[in-house]
Amino acid sequence: MGEQERYINPYTDFGFKKLFGTELNKELLISFLNALLAGEREIADISYLNSENLGASIESRSAIFDVY
Numbered sequence: 872m873g874e875q876e877r878y879i880n881p882y883t884d885f886g887f888k889k890l891f892g893t894e895l896n897k898e899l900l901i902s903f904l905n906a907l908l909a910g911e912r913e914i915a916d917i918s919y920l921n922s923e924n925l926g927a928s929i930e931s932r933s934a935i936f937d938v939y
Contacts (some may be wrong), residue, residue, distance in 0.1 A: 894919055 880886040891900040899918060904914050925933045 892919075 879889050881890050890896060891903065897919075901914050901917060902925075908914070922936050923933065924936065925931075
């Protein structure tokens, strides 16, 4: 069996977070978002915040946000 190729698929949740979800890749994410906006608006900076919002009680649901 040949060596397995290793690529990150940006179309998956895992791949997107690996490529864009860290402060190290902040400029890459800004560039990507500005390309998507195509001149409608321009993003100059972004902030990475805690993405988990735990419920207020055991009965409450928690949520994980990719983008605020």
